[in-house]
Amino acid sequence: MSRQEILQNIQIENNIDLVKARQVVRTIAKDLNFNIVNQTKLITAVSELTRNVLIYSGKGKIVIELLETDINKGLRITVTDDGPGIPDIDLAITDGYSTSKGLGKGLSGTKRLMDDFSIQSEVGKGTEVVIIKWMDPSKL
Amino acid sequence: MSQKIPIVKINENLIVPFISDIDDRSALELQSELLQRIFDSKITGVLIDLTILDMVDSFLGRLISDIALSSSILDANTVVVGIQPAVAITLVELGLELEGTFSALNMEEGIKVINELRRSRYDFGDIDE
Numbered sequence: 001m002s003r004q005e006i007l008q009n010i011q012i013e014n015n016i017d018l019v020k021a022r023q024v025v026r027t028i029a030k031d032l033n034f035n036i037v038n039q040t041k042l043i044t045a046v047s048e049l050t051r052n053v054l055i056y057s058g059k060g061k062i063v064i065e066l067l068e069t070d071i072n073k074g075l076r077i078t079v080t081d082d083g084p085g086i087p088d089i090d091l092a093i094t095d096g097y098s099t100s101k102g103l104g105k106g107l108s109g110t111k112r113l114m115d116d117f118s119i120q121s122e123v124g125k126g127t128e129v130v131i132i133k134w135m136d137p138s139k140l
Numbered sequence: 141m142s143q144k145i146p147i148v149k150i151n152e153n154l155i156v157p158f159i160s161d162i163d164d165r166s167a168l169e170l171q172s173e174l175l176q177r178i179f180d181s182k183i184t185g186v187l188i189d190l191t192i193l194d195m196v197d198s199f200l201g202r203l204i205s206d207i208a209l210s211s212s213i214l215d216a217n218t219v220v221v222g223i224q225p226a227v228a229i230t231l232v233e234l235g236l237e238l239e240g241t242f243s244a245l246n247m248e249e250g251i252k253v254i255n256e257l258r259r260s261r262y263d264f265g266d267i268d269e
Contacts, residue, residue: 015163022161022195040194040226044234047197051164095235105198109234 003068004076010062012053012081021050021062025077028064032073034135041113042075042133048106049079049129057083057126067132074115074134082126089119145170147177153185153254154178155247158193167203174207178214184261185254186211189247191222201236208240217242217257221250 007028010021025046029039046062053060060081067074086092095108107129111117116132134140145162147170148155154177162170177183188204190196196204208218219242223231231238242257244250 015165019161019163026194036194036224037226037229040224040230041233043195044197044230047195047199051197051199105235109198109236112233112235113230 005066005068006063007066008062008064010064011059012050012061013059015054018047018050018054022047025064029075032066032075032135034075034133038133038135042077045110045113045131045133046077046079048110049077049131052106052129053079053081053083057081060126067134069139072134072136072139074132076130076132078128078130080126080128085123085125086119086121086127087123089121093119147174149177149181149183152183152258153187153251154181154183155187155189157189158191160192161195162200164199167200171203171207175210175214178211178216183214183216184258186216186218187247187250187254188218188220188241189222189250190220190227191224191246193227194224196223196227196231196236198234198236201231201234201238204241205237205239208238212240217254219244219250219253219257221245221247 008024010024011017012021022043025043029042034042050062060079063078065076067076091097093107093111110131114131115134115137119129121127143160145156145158154174156174204220211218220238221244242253244253
């Protein structure tokens, strides 16, 4: 049995929203008692994805959901924009690849920090990235 | 929400304590102000205190590395102090190396490192101190 509940919606439009997004995730992860390393990974992952939205699209949104099974809890975070989209997703998640001035660690790095990472994108329509972090990844 | 990060001069050093999370624009402003201060005040050591940060993402990691590499061209060394263990773990998984920086566990150790680096700049005589 798995339940889900939306905890928070965040609009991303500017630089300050990025700080706010980190703050919201920080609070939620702490309240749920994620350990300190996973709190840091969640905040960092959201920061990377939110910045991508600002760089490539200018605006977008974040939906944070609580996932609950009988033996585990997790956070599912969906970051979407209606920007230009990504023509080659495999290339975009390659370490070191970047079309901006970044290091090319954003997407590939985020993937490594999470238990689950998926990305869907359509050129001209936008991009959706979904990440999941479980409190106990051994009990899925 | 994000406060301005102070830059404190002590002798030939600049201390930069991150006192809160910082937005990208403020971080870029901090970078240029810091490098100008290094140049204007003949600074030879920069100590960046990240004790309070629970996150260093690829943007901030790159910014700190850029500060260190530029400072080094201006003949100043950069020591990063106070990185939390969880932040260190995350940085490594992200694949960031904070290139160009030296590290110390805390400010006290950081000052020792910066003094040692300053001493080792001069091989002949004791020009400094």
